[in-house]
Amino acid sequence: MKTTISHLPQEKQDELNRIVTVPEETPMDKNPQTLLKNVFGYDEFRPLQQEIIDRTLAGKDSFVLMPTGGGKSMCFQIPALCFDGITIVVSPLISLMKDQVQALQSHGIKAAFFNSSISPQEENDVITQATKGEIKLLYLSPEKLISVRNTWLQDLDIKLVAIDEAHCVSMWGHDFRPEYTQLKVFRNSLPKVPFLALTATADKSARKDIEAQLGLKDSKLFISSFDRENLSIEVRGQVAKKKKLQEIEQFIERKKNESGIIYCLSRKNTEEVADYLKEDGHSVAFYHAGMNTEDRERVQTEFINDDTKIIVATIAFGMGIDKSNVRWVIHYNLPKNLEGYYQEIGRAGRDGLPSETVLYYNMRDFVLYSQFADDGANSTMQKDKLSRMLQFAEAKSCRRKILLSYFGEHLTQDCGNCDVCHNPPKAFDGTLLAQKALSGIARMQEKEGITMLINVLRGSNNAEVNAGGYLQLKTYGVGKDVSFYDWRDYIIQLANQGLIEIMYSEGSALKISPIGRKVLKGEQSIKMTLPIIAKEKNSRKPKVMKVVNQGKVNADLFTELKKLRYSIARKVNVPAYIIFNDKSLKAMASELPVTADQFLAISGVGMNKMKQYGGKFMDVISKFKTVA
Numbered sequence: 206m207k208t209t210i211s212h213l214p215q216e217k218q219d220e221l222n223r224i225v226t227v228p229e230e231t232p233m234d235k236n237p238q239t240l241l242k243n244v245f246g247y248d249e250f251r252p253l254q255q256e257i258i259d260r261t262l263a264g265k266d267s268f269v270l271m272p273t274g275g276g277k278s279m280c281f282q283i284p285a286l287c288f289d290g291i292t293i294v295v296s297p298l299i300s301l302m303k304d305q306v307q308a309l310q311s312h313g314i315k316a317a318f319f320n321s322s323i324s325p326q327e328e329n330d331v332i333t334q335a336t337k338g339e340i341k342l343l344y345l346s347p348e349k350l351i352s353v354r355n356t357w358l359q360d361l362d363i364k365l366v367a368i369d370e371a372h373c374v375s376m377w378g379h380d381f382r383p384e385y386t387q388l389k390v391f392r393n394s395l396p397k398v399p400f401l402a403l404t405a406t407a408d409k410s411a412r413k414d415i416e417a418q419l420g421l422k423d424s425k426l427f428i429s430s431f432d433r434e435n436l437s438i439e440v441r442g443q444v445a446k447k448k449k450l451q452e453i454e455q456f457i458e459r460k461k462n463e464s465g466i467i468y469c470l471s472r473k474n475t476e477e478v479a480d481y482l483k484e485d486g487h488s489v490a491f492y493h494a495g496m497n498t499e500d501r502e503r504v505q506t507e508f509i510n511d512d513t514k515i516i517v518a519t520i521a522f523g524m525g526i527d528k529s530n531v532r533w534v535i536h537y538n539l540p541k542n543l544e545g546y547y548q549e550i551g552r553a554g555r556d557g558l559p560s561e562t563v564l565y566y567n568m569r570d571f572v573l574y575s576q577f578a579d580d581g582a583n584s585t586m587q588k589d590k591l592s593r594m595l596q597f598a599e600a601k602s603c604r605r606k607i608l609l610s611y612f613g614e615h616l617t618q619d620c621g622n623c624d625v626c627h628n629p630p631k632a633f634d635g636t637l638l639a640q641k642a643l644s645g646i647a648r649m650q651e652k653e654g655i656t657m658l659i660n661v662l663r664g665s666n667n668a669e670v671n672a673g674g675y676l677q678l679k680t681y682g683v684g685k686d687v688s689f690y691d692w693r694d695y696i697i698q699l700a701n702q703g704l705i706e707i708m709y710s711e712g713s714a715l716k717i718s719p720i721g722r723k724v725l726k727g728e729q730s731i732k733m734t735l736p737i738i739a740k741e742k743n744s745r746k747p748k749v750m751k752v753v754n755q756g757k758v759n760a761d762l763f764t765e766l767k768k769l770r771y772s773i774a775r776k777v778n779v780p781a782y783i784i785f786n787d788k789s790l791k792a793m794a795s796e797l798p799v800t801a802d803q804f805l806a807i808s809g810v811g812m813n814k815m816k817q818y819g820g821k822f823m824d825v826i827s828k829f830k831t832v833a
């Protein structure tokens with residue numbers, strides 16, 4: 206209700222509005238669209254959300270495949286609010302449960318979780334509340350669900366069951382959890398209740414398996430676009446360790462005070478990289494499976510609360526976090542497969558704001574993983590997936606096109622937000638360059654590696670070249686006009702095109718393949734592309750398409766609002782982004798809302814948050830407005 210007193214000056218009127226127009230408690234309107242706005246503060250459903258919600262409300266099963274950050278949770282949270290009874294959410298990720306429950310509570314929804322992290326007393330409280338019908342959404346780990354299935358859970362009025370991370374039920378997937386296989390019994394015990402299976406990763410064979418394992422009935426498959434347009438994609442190959450660290454440090458330098466994750470292959474690497482960055486004064490911590498639970502939880506919490514800005518982690522990190530303002534993700538090594546890679550970069554920019562991702566790789570990572578795969582289960586499949594990963598990294602065409610086509614989605618246009626689109630490779634006839642390199646390899650009896658070859662081609666007079674007796678070679682110095690780094694790029698291109706092989710088992714000696722011999726003899730020509738210049742890449746601003754149009758964000762106000770958010774988060778002991786995410790704060794810093802109606806119009810502001818925090822945030826904004 207709005208009270209207007211006409212003779213008041215505008216700022217007084219605004220102040221009054223802030224106090225008296227706080228929306229009053231009304232019986233919850235159970236229309237999904239209204240709930241989306243009133244509870245969560247969003248204006249529109251994302252593609253498929255509405256259809257999934259409608260189908261669920263009609264009591265039918267669905268299978269939801271959406272990328273990380275795609276908005277899966279809304280698909281069961283809104284029906285949960287529409288139904289009279291309780292909704293059960295099964296999730297294997299204990300920390301994510303707490304996060305989601307806190308987020309729901311911040312919207313004024315009665316939610317709780319039940320897993321191994323809570324005390325017997327807390328367990329009892331949850332059971333009592335659930336039995337009394339006071340909880341709308343109850344999150345359980347699969348172990349707990351199995352163990353309480355035949356006790357108090359039986360007495361609840363269960364109206365909907367959501368199985369999150371549903372790929373865990375399939376042995377085809379990469380996170381198989383044995384406890385998940387028992388969910389079918391639970392499903393069969395509730396024949397009339399709709400089940401929702403949700404996941405961000407499942408190829409065709411896994412999908413079928415998941416449906417069967419969970420006992421879904423006539424379920425409909427919903428696949429949303431996997432395109433995350435706000436993520437820029439960049440790949441840098443064959444960068445030596447020292448240079449890689451320098452580049453990362455420069456990258457972070459440009460992203461002061463923004464959160465990011467660096468993924469490494471080994472535990473040792475995470476510690477090394479973290480130490481390197483710490484020495485340069487960055488707010489950074491490492492995280493890997495070798496640490497004890499307590500340390501891991503502490504590191505994770507500090508990251509979530511913005512107390513630590515950068516995490517250097519093995520892939521064990523991130524599964525259980527829902528931090529929406531991760532602004533960048535760097536892969537220090539080649540990931541094992543495109544599924545994992547896409548999921549990991551997907552942890553950036555969940556709030557939809559532009560975010561950057563960079564992948565570093567070299568052939569050594571590839572060889573190392575191939576060896577791991579040889580020893581593991583499903584060896585052939587794993588190696589195929591690894592090869593696809595490498596192909597992606599080495600590609601010279603739009604990366605997003607390649608990535609999405611792997612997930613069965615076909616873009617008709619290049620994305621304009623990846624390194625290849627920014628810097629399309631320029632092809633030229635590389636036959637002569639190739640012949641120089643190939644002849645060098647032949648004259649050194651296929652015994653030497655890349656560095657020696659380049660030194661010989663460039664006519665360096667160093668001790669090794671001398672000791673090898675290569676000063677007299679006919680090819681000595683024939684490639685003086687090409688820089689060391691460009692040669693490196695060209696030689697890798699020769700390897701990628703199958704002209705030479707890098708023998709990792711023989712100290713990385715270069716060998717000429719049959720095609721290479723043809724080119725050397727002039728029987729075949731080849732195309733090469735100009736190396737991409739790193740300097741150009743650094744200076745480029747990422748071009749972002751279709752990101753929500755935001756007015757000019759006032760940086761000072763944004764900082765002020767962040768401070769306020771941080772202090773509230775501290776007080777109520779939740780992660781800052783649970784109060785409001787960056788996107789909402791940015792919208793406030795550009796729209797400058799000072800009345801309740803204006804504030805409610807900000808994306809992410811529902812009734813409850815308006816009531817809880819609206820006044821405080823609007824005070825900061827109106828002060829800012831008077832000064833400005």
Ligand code: ADP
Binds near residue numbers: 556
């Ligand atoms: P997922 O579970 O698929 O990884 P989430 O459900 O956590 O993704 O959603 C990611 C973010 O998108 C959350 O911050 C959520 O509040 C937001 N979101 C979901 N649906 C909408 C919508 N219709 N409009 C705006 N934001 C949304």
Ligand code: ZN
Binds near residue numbers: 602603625
């Ligand atoms: Zn592209």
